Amino acid sequence: MTPSVTSKSLRFSFSIAPSHSNPYPKIPLPHPNFHQFPQPLLLLKPISAIQSKLLVPDAGAIVVDRVTESELKENGFRSTRRTKIVCTIGPQTCGFDELEALAVGGMNVARINMCHGTREWHRQVIEHVRRLNEEKGFGVAVMMDTEGSEINMGDLGGATSAKAEDGEIWTFTVRALGLDCPDRTITVNYDGFAEDVRVGDELLVDGGMVRFVVTEKIGPDVICCCTDPGMLLPRANLTFWRDGSLVRERNAMLPTISSKDWLDIDFGIAEGVDFIAVSFVKSAEVIKHLKSYIAARSLKNYIAVIAKLENIDSLSNLEEIILASDGAMVARGDMGAQIPLEQVPSVQENIVQLCKQLNKPVIVASQLLESMVEYPIPTRAEVADVSEAVGQQADALMLSGESAMGHYPEKALAVLRSVSLRIERWLREKRHSTLEVQTVSSSVHIGIQEEMCNAAVKMANKLEADALFVYTKTGHMASLLSRNRPDCPVFAFTPNSSVRRCLNLQWGLIPFCLSFSDEMESNLRRSFPLLKARGMINSGDLIIVVSDQLRSIQVINVS
Numbered sequence: 405m406t407p408s409v410t411s412k413s414l415r416f417s418f419s420i421a422p423s424h425s426n427p428y429p430k431i432p433l434p435h436p437n438f439h440q441f442p443q444p445l446l447l448l449k450p451i452s453a454i455q456s457k458l459l460v461p462d463a464g465a466i467v468v469d470r471v472t473e474s475e476l477k478e479n480g481f482r483s484t485r486r487t488k489i490v491c492t493i494g495p496q497t498c499g500f501d502e503l504e505a506l507a508v509g510g511m512n513v514a515r516i517n518m519c520h521g522t523r524e525w526h527r528q529v530i531e532h533v534r535r536l537n538e539e540k541g542f543g544v545a546v547m548m549d550t551e552g553s554e555i556n557m558g559d560l561g562g563a564t565s566a567k568a569e570d571g572e573i574w575t576f577t578v579r580a581l582g583l584d585c586p587d588r589t590i591t592v593n594y595d596g597f598a599e600d601v602r603v604g605d606e607l608l609v610d611g612g613m614v615r616f617v618v619t620e621k622i623g624p625d626v627i628c629c630c631t632d633p634g635m636l637l638p639r640a641n642l643t644f645w646r647d648g649s650l651v652r653e654r655n656a657m658l659p660t661i662s663s664k665d666w667l668d669i670d671f672g673i674a675e676g677v678d679f680i681a682v683s684f685v686k687s688a689e690v691i692k693h694l695k696s697y698i699a700a701r702s703l704k705n706y707i708a709v710i711a712k713l714e715n716i717d718s719l720s721n722l723e724e725i726i727l728a729s730d731g732a733m734v735a736r737g738d739m740g741a742q743i744p745l746e747q748v749p750s751v752q753e754n755i756v757q758l759c760k761q762l763n764k765p766v767i768v769a770s771q772l773l774e775s776m777v778e779y780p781i782p783t784r785a786e787v788a789d790v791s792e793a794v795g796q797q798a799d800a801l802m803l804s805g806e807s808a809m810g811h812y813p814e815k816a817l818a819v820l821r822s823v824s825l826r827i828e829r830w831l832r833e834k835r836h837s838t839l840e841v842q843t844v845s846s847s848v849h850i851g852i853q854e855e856m857c858n859a860a861v862k863m864a865n866k867l868e869a870d871a872l873f874v875y876t877k878t879g880h881m882a883s884l885l886s887r888n889r890p891d892c893p894v895f896a897f898t899p900n901s902s903v904r905r906c907l908n909l910q911w912g913l914i915p916f917c918l919s920f921s922d923e924m925e926s927n928l929r930r931s932f933p934l935l936k937a938r939g940m941i942n943s944g945d946l947i948i949v950v951s952d953q954l955r956s957i958q959v960i961n962v963s
C-alpha cells in the first residue's frame with residue numbers, strides 16, 4: 405500500500421492481490437475481546453477486488469429520494485445538507501401541489517399536529533405524502549404530534565381569532581358552550597381550572613402573547629381583566645402564574661396521553677406514520693408504555709417515538725426520558741410558556757448535547773422564522789437563531805406556523821435550507837465538528853459497533869473521504885456514525901423502507917433502500933455499480949464502508 409498525495413486529499417492505491425491470498429492486511433486489535441471474532445476489524449480492501457466482482461447494474465434496485473439524488477449529482481457529496489427539516493402541514497400546505505413544493509424544497513419530514521383539524525383532514529395529508537413518495541420519488545416521512553392535555557382554550561366558537569383589548573373584561577369558563585359562546589367568553593378544556601386558579605393570579609395566553617389578571621371567581625366562570633392586549637387564537641395554550649411562579653396544581657396530574665390522544669395514536673398506527681411525537685412528556689414511563697403499545701400493534705412498520713420536551717417537569721428527568729425515546733424535540737413554544745424565556749437557550753443547548761451523547765436524534769422547534777408567517781424574509785435575529793441551532797449540530801429544524809398557515813411556506817423552507825448549508829460549511833472550514841463522544845453502549849456487542857463507528861468517522865475525516873457507507877438493518881449503526889457528525893455525508897443502506905424513512909430525521913444521513921441478501925459482501929459489491937450507474941458516485945471517490953455484520957471498515961477508491 406502506497407500513500408499518494410492527490411490535489412484533493414491523501415489517497416491510498418493498492419496493488420492487485422491474487423485471488424487465493426488474503427488481501428487484507430491485519431491491523432493490531434484494539435481490544436482484548438476482539439480476538440473472539442473471526443473477521444479482522446479493519447479491512448483495507450484493494451480496489452481491484454471490488455472491481456473484479458462488479459455485477460450488472462439494475463439502477464432501479466436502489467431507492468433514494470429524488471431531491472437528494474439531484475443534490476448529490478449537482479453539488480457533489482460535500483455540499484449536501486446535513487441538517488434535516490421538519491415542516492408542519494396546515495391549511496396553507498395540505499394540498500398535493502403545495503406538499504410537492506415543500507418536498508422539492510427539501511422537506512424531510514411532514515408533521516401533522518393533532519391539536520388542529522379532523523382525522524379525515526390528517527388522513528388526506530398522509531395519503532398525499534405517501535402518493536408523492538410513490539409516484540414522484542420523494543422520501544418524505546410523516547410525524548404525528550399528539551395534542552396532550554395541558555390547559556388550553558377552546559376553539560373560539562369557530563372564529564379564526566379574537567382581539568382582546570387593554571382593560572377589557574373577559575370570562576374564562578369550564579362550561580361546555582359549543583357554538584353558543586357569548587362575546588368575550590373563552591372556554592377552557594380543563595375541568596379543575598376554575599377551582600385551581602385564584603383571584604390575583606396572572607393568566608398567560610401562549611406564554612404571554614396576551615395577558616389577563618383574575619379579578620373574580622363565580623362558580624365555573626373566572627372573570628379576568630386584560631392587561632396585555634393581543635390576538636387570541638383557537639386552542640391557544642393557557643398557563644397561570646402566582647407570585648412570579650408557574651402554578652402546577654392538579655393540572656400537573658393531567659395524563660400526558662389523554663383518551664383522545666390514544667385514539668389519535670391508533671389512527672397514526674393504522675395510517676402507518678413514521679414518527680409519533682408525544683406532547684408535554686413528564687417522565688420516561690409514558691414513553692416506555694407507548695413504545696410497547698406500538699410494538700404490539702404495528703407489526704409491519706417501525707414507528708419511532710419522539711419525546712417533546714416542553715413541560716417544566718421534564719427538565720428534572722431529561723436523561724431518563726431521552727434514553728427511553730427514539731428522539732427528542734426541544735419544543736420551545738410551550739417550554740417558553742413554562743420556564744422564563746431567558747432560560748430557554750441554555751435548556752436547548754443542554755438537550756441538544758445530551759441527545760448527541762445518548763445517540764438520539766433531536767429537533768429544535770418553534771418560532772425559528774416566526775416573522776415569515778407574514779413577511780417574505782426573516783429577521784436578522786431569526787437567522788442568528790437558526791444558525792445557533794445548526795451550529796449546535798441539532799439533527800433537525802422544524803417549521804410550525806411558518807409552513808402550516810403562513811404566507812411564505814416555501815420561502816421559509818428555503819431560508820432553513822440555505823442557512824443550514826452555509827453554517828455547516830463554515831463549521832467544516834473551522835473544523836469545529838470534533839465532538840468527543842463518550843461511550844453509551846451497555847454491552848460488548850454494542851460497544852464494538854460504537855468503537856467501529858467512532859474510528860470510521862475519524863478515518864473519514866482524516867482521509868477527507870467523500871462519503872461513509874453503512875449497511876444497516878435497524879439503522880443503529882447509521883445513527884452511531886451520524887452521532888459523530890462526520891465531515892462527509894453518510895449513505896445508509898437498509899432493506900427496510902420504514903427504517904429508511906425514520907433515518908430521514910438524522911443529521912448527515914442519506915437513507916437508501918437496498919434489498920439485502922444474507923451475504924453482506926454481495927450487498928456491498930452490488931451497491932457500488934448501482935450508485936455509479938445512477939451517477940451518484942464517481943471514479944476517484946474515496947469511500948469508507950462500515951459493516952456491522954462483516955465487522956469491517958473498508959477503504960474503497962471508486963474505479
Ligand SMILES: Nc1ncnc2c1ncn2[C@@H]1O[C@H](COP(=O)(O)OP(=O)(O)O)[C@@H](O)[C@H]1O
Nearest residue numbers: 492493494495517519520521737804805808809
Ligand atoms: N391541521 C391544521 N388545521 C388548521 N390549522 C392548523 C393546522 N395545523 C396547524 N395549524 C395552524 O398553524 C399554527 C401553528 O402550528 P403548530 O405550531 O403546529 O400549532 P400550535 O400553534 O397549536 O402549537 C396553529 O396555531 C394553527 O393556527
Ligand SMILES: C=C(OP(=O)(O)O)C(=O)O
Nearest residue numbers: 714735736737738769770
Ligand atoms: C412544538 C411545540 O408543540 P406544539 O406546536 O404542538 O404546541 C412547541 O410547543 O414548541
Ligand SMILES: [K+]
Nearest residue numbers: 549550551683
Ligand atoms: K401538539
Ligand SMILES: [Mg+2]
Nearest residue numbers: 714735737738
Ligand atoms: Mg407544544
